[in-house]
Amino acid sequence: xxxxxxxxxxxxxxxxxxxxxxxxxxxxxxxxxxxxxxxxxxxxxxxxxxxxxxxxxxxxxxxxxxxxxxxxxxxxxxxxxxxxxxxxxxxxxxxxxxxxxxxxxxxxxxxxxxxxxxxxxxxxxxxxxxxxxxxxxxxxxxxxxxxxxxxxxxxxxxxxxxxxxxxxxxxxxxxxxxxxxxxxxxxxxxxxxxxxxxxxxxxxxxxxxxxxxxxxxxxxxxxxxxxxxxxxxxxxxxxxxxxxxxxxxxxxxxxxxxxxxxxxxxxxxxxxxxxxxxxxxxxxxxxxxxxxxxxxxxxxxxxxxxxxxxxxxxxxxxxxxxxxxxxxxxxxxxxxxxxxxxxxxxxxxxxxxxxxxxxxxxxxxx
Amino acid sequence: xxxxxxxxxxxxxxxxxxxxxxxxxxxxxxxxxxxxxxxxxxxxxxxxxxxxxxxxxxxxxxxxxxxxxxxxxxxxxxxxxxxxxxxxxxxxxxxxxxxxxxxxxxxxxxxxxxxxxxxxxxxxxxxxxxxxxxxxxxxxxxxxxxxxxxxxxxxxxxxxxxxxxxxxxxxxxxxxxxxxxxxxxxxxxxxxxxxxxxxxxxxxxxxxxxxxxxxxxxxxxxxxxxxxxxxxxxxxxxxxxxxxxxxxxxxxxxxxxxxxxxxxxxxxxxxxxxxxxxxxxxxxxxxxxxxxxxxxxxxxxxxxxxxxxxxxxxxxxxxxxxxxxxxxxxxxxxxxxxxxxxxxxxxxxxxxxxxxxxxxxxxxxxxxxx
Numbered sequence: 215x216x217x218x219x220x221x222x223x224x225x226x227x228x229x230x231x232x233x234x235x236x237x238x239x240x241x242x243x244x245x246x247x248x249x250x251x252x253x254x255x256x257x258x259x260x261x262x263x264x265x266x267x268x269x270x271x272x273x274x275x276x277x278x279x280x281x282x283x284x285x286x287x288x289x290x291x292x293x294x295x296x297x298x299x300x301x302x303x304x305x306x307x308x309x310x311x312x313x314x315x316x317x318x319x320x321x322x323x324x325x326x327x328x329x330x331x332x333x334x335x336x337x338x339x340x341x342x343x344x345x346x347x348x349x350x351x352x353x354x355x356x357x358x359x360x361x362x363x364x365x366x367x368x369x370x371x372x373x374x375x376x377x378x379x380x381x382x383x384x385x386x387x388x389x390x391x392x393x394x395x396x397x398x399x400x401x402x403x404x405x406x407x408x409x410x411x412x413x414x415x416x417x418x419x420x421x422x423x424x425x426x427x428x429x430x431x432x433x434x435x436x437x438x439x440x441x442x443x444x445x446x447x448x449x450x451x452x453x454x455x456x457x458x459x460x461x462x463x464x465x466x467x468x469x470x471x472x473x474x475x476x477x478x479x480x481x482x483x484x485x486x487x488x489x490x491x492x493x494x495x496x497x498x499x500x501x502x503x504x505x506x507x508x509x510x511x512x513x514x515x516x517x518x519x520x521x522x523x524x525x526x527x528x529x530x531x532x533x534x535x536x537x538x539x540x541x542x543x544x545x546x547x548x549x550x551x552x553x554x555x556x557x558x559x560x561x562x563x564x565x566x567x568x569x570x571x572x573x574x575x576x577x578x579x580x
Numbered sequence: 581x582x583x584x585x586x587x588x589x590x591x592x593x594x595x596x597x598x599x600x601x602x603x604x605x606x607x608x609x610x611x612x613x614x615x616x617x618x619x620x621x622x623x624x625x626x627x628x629x630x631x632x633x634x635x636x637x638x639x640x641x642x643x644x645x646x647x648x649x650x651x652x653x654x655x656x657x658x659x660x661x662x663x664x665x666x667x668x669x670x671x672x673x674x675x676x677x678x679x680x681x682x683x684x685x686x687x688x689x690x691x692x693x694x695x696x697x698x699x700x701x702x703x704x705x706x707x708x709x710x711x712x713x714x715x716x717x718x719x720x721x722x723x724x725x726x727x728x729x730x731x732x733x734x735x736x737x738x739x740x741x742x743x744x745x746x747x748x749x750x751x752x753x754x755x756x757x758x759x760x761x762x763x764x765x766x767x768x769x770x771x772x773x774x775x776x777x778x779x780x781x782x783x784x785x786x787x788x789x790x791x792x793x794x795x796x797x798x799x800x801x802x803x804x805x806x807x808x809x810x811x812x813x814x815x816x817x818x819x820x821x822x823x824x825x826x827x828x829x830x831x832x833x834x835x836x837x838x839x840x841x842x843x844x845x846x847x848x849x850x851x852x853x854x855x856x857x858x859x860x861x862x863x864x865x866x867x868x869x870x871x872x873x874x875x876x877x878x879x880x881x882x883x884x885x886x887x888x889x890x891x892x893x894x895x896x897x898x899x900x901x902x903x904x905x906x907x908x909x910x911x912x913x914x915x916x917x918x919x920x921x922x923x924x925x926x927x928x929x930x931x932x933x934x935x936x937x938x939x940x941x942x943x944x945x946x947x948x949x950x
Contacts, residue, residue, distance in 0.1 A: 234860070234861070234865055235862075235864065235865055235868075238865060238868045238869065238872070239868070242868065242872045245872075246872070246875060246876060249876060249880070250879055250880075252891065252894070253879075253880055253890050253891065253894035253897075254879060254880075254885055254890070255885065255889040255890055255891075256705065256706035256885055256889060257705070257706070257889055258886070258888065258889055259889070260888075261888055262888070277739075300746075303746060303747070303916065304912075304916055304917075304918050304922055305918075305922050309888065322737050322739070323737070326737055326738060327737075327738050327739075327740055328737075328738075328739055328740070329739075329740045329741075329742060330739060330740070330741050330742070331741075331742045331743075331744060332741060332742070332743045332744070333743075333744045333745075333746055334743070334744070334745050334746065335746060335747060335916075336745035336746055336747050336748035336749065336751055337747045337748050337755070337756060337911060337915040337916060338756055338886065339622075339745075339748060339751035339752065339753050339756055340622040340753070340756075340886070341886055341888070342745050342748075342751065343751065344709075346743045346745075347713050349741075350741050350743070351713075353739055353741055354739075354741075356739070357737070357738065357739040360737040360739075361737060367687075367688045367691070367693065367694065367723060368688060368693070368694050368695075368696055368719060368722075368723050369693055369694075369695055369696070370695075370696045370697075370698055370715075370716060370719055371695055371696065371697050371698065372698045372699075372700065372712055373697065373698070373699045373700070374700055374702035374708060375666075375669060375699060375700065375701050375702060376701060376702060376703050377702040377703055377705055377708070378702065379705075380702050380705030380706070380708055380709060381705055382705050382706060382885075384703060384705065385703060385704045385705065385706075393875075397871065397875075401867065401868070401871070402864075405863070405864045405867065406864075409862075409863075409864065412784075413783075413784075489600060490600055491598070491600065492776075492780075492863045492864070493598070493600075493601060493776050493780065493863065494598070494600035494601055494604065496772065496776065496863065496867045497601065497604045497605075497772055497773075498604060500768070500772060500867065500870075500871055500874075501604065501608065501609075501765075501768045501769065501772060502604070502608055504768070504871075504874070504875070504878075505612055505616055505761070505764060505765070506612070506615075506616070508878075508884070509616045509619050509620050509884075510616070510619055514620075514884045514885065515619060515620050515621060515622060515884075516622075516624060516704065516707050518625070518626045518627065518628070518675075519621055519622075519623050519624055519625045519626065520618065520619045520621065521618055521619075524615065524618055524619045527615070528619070538672065541703050542670075542672075545703050546670055546703070548670050552670050552671055
């Protein structure tokens with residue numbers, strides 16, 4: 215036991231002595247968190263649009279005013295001819311063109327119907343749909359005011375739960391916590407053990423009186439503690455810089471974070487038992503984990519909209535479960551009674567990964 | 581020239597001898613491209629929802645029918661009280677609650693206004709917005725078509741909105757995502773491989789051996805980077821072939837243009853990798869720094885979230901973000917068929933960055949160990 219403790223202490227100092235690595239480990243998540251927290255948005259403000267007004271009359275100008283004063287759009291080009299629409303899109307500046315037909319107001323009065331065309335650059339489908347929806351609702355509002363005597367038999371009241379202002383930072387901050395913990399923990403473990411193998415120092419460790427399991431625990435433990443420190447810093451940033459609410463229990467949050475870090479560490483462990491060189495270990499944990507964690511976890515894209523096979527596949531991404539847990543604790547303020555299923559899945563994954571790596575590790579010894 | 585050829589051969593041999601790396605370089609990116617292109621969509625489908633129907637009338641049943649007949653919504657339960665429905669939201673069993681008030685039918689028929697309540701889980705704000713607009717559309721259609729009479733006075737004026745989606749009328753999200761994911765994959769492979777390469781020789785100690793040989797600095801650098809440039813081009817070509825054959829990706833622009841720009845781009849990425857290699861001491865450090873930049877490039881690069889949504893200062897970072905520039909160029913050229921003159925600002929920025937990065941890397945790399 216004494217030599218085990220000494221080994222852990224040695225590993226700790228080994229990491230802390232390397233100033234550059236320490237700076238990287240603690241500094242990078244903070245910088246990323248701040249950068250992304252301020253920059254990444256889903257909402258659309260001031261989208262660049264072009265106006266092509268063939269009518270230039272009272273109504274068309276009023277509607278143009280309404281659209282431009284909504285805050286969603288800004289007019290960057292005033293076109294005079296249909297042929298100018300395509301070039302406006304092709305240089306990439308304009309996202310939507312609003313086209314009023316000639317005699318707009320006159321038609322509205324005499325025929326009861328007038329047309330507006332909304333042409334979008336649908337190479338960005340999400341942007342196109344959103345912009346059309348925004349513009350449509352502005353025009354509909356305007357249109358409703360044209361007929362003040364029409365009655366509305368049904369009105370709809372909307373209540374947004376947990377994030378009434380629909381701020382995207384509420385979604386991205388929990389996602390970033392999961393992304394940072396996952397990649398840093400998995401990467402650190404996978405490298406640290408492979409490194410010993412590659413440099414040949416593992417042989418020396420193996421002839422020491424320490425048992426293999428102690429070697430692994432000793433290697434992983436410092437990183438576990440480092441990850442907990444990282445958890446705290448990103449949590450502080452989330453609370454005080456980005457003002458994401460924290461409605462649940464801190465104790466539960468830390469317990470779950472610890473569990474997730476262990477999942478990531480054991481994944482790193484597994485990678486290190488398979489990989490022979492640091493290069494392979496790093497490529498597997500970086501190039502192999504980064505996009506799946508971002509795309510399949512629900513961090514950015516809603517999992518429920520994916521094709522069914524991918525929804526099933528996404529279940530093996532640990533970050534998906536942790537994300538549900540973090541959002542549950544932070545935004546919904548729920549306790550373990552709502553999160554036990556996700557917790558069990560993570561615990562099961564950790565156990566499975568650890569068992570496999572322990573087996574593999576022993577085989578390598580013989 | 582001869583020397584370079586020898587180094588090239590050595591580097592290629594080293595790459596191909598490493599059995600662990602081969603699948604990572606030549607298989608993993610394509611599997612990711614195939615899988616992830618299908619996953620990356622902002623379409624909102626299969627939203628789990630619950631209805632609290634306090635009216636239980638013909639009209640309320642018709643409204644429920646409206647919701648369940650679209651592919652956007654899946655009814656998971658019809659609880660008798662609101663509290664129960666809210667509990668399901670906490671358990672992630674519903675994202676939308678529709679509450680139909682008592683006397684809904686009677687109010688509608690007698691001309692009094694009936695109030696429908698929509699409660700939406702807005703943890704994910706943008707999805708919540710889409711759910712709201714779908715639900716509003718359903719209710720609006722329902723009102724227009726089903727509600728027996730809509731008393732109006734005088735003549736009505738109506739504005740007809742005609743929406744057209746150019747370049748991608750079916751709003752196929754994959755066409756938008758594939759160029760982006762491809763850029764991410766090519767960048768990762770290029771950056772990580774080159775970032776680790778020189779520092780690996782430092783860590784293992786073989787760099788000392790190379791330093792005592794008569795190899796010139798430029799020969800060494802060319803020999804080190806050329807293989808990765810070739811691999812990067814191969815990855816992009818394969819990715820485009822998959823995009824074309826599997827996802828029917830449009831390729832309106834010229835392929836020579838695409839590959840010409842890719843070469844510039846790869847020089848930039850490999851230069852960055854080499855630079856990271858020279859300022860670090862261990863592969864671990866090199867990897868962390870490469871990862872640090874990669875995540876920033878990707879998340880700030882307009883790959884997943886539109887650049888236009890970012891604050892202005894963040895939009896400006898596009899000009900120093902290779903991933904952002906390259907994604908932008910590829911989308912313009914492949915999806916819209918933009919010729920070179922339309923993308924000159926972005927290409928110039930790329931060339932400028934490539935030149936700066938590569939020069940820095942070469943200056944920083946010394947043939948001596950400190």
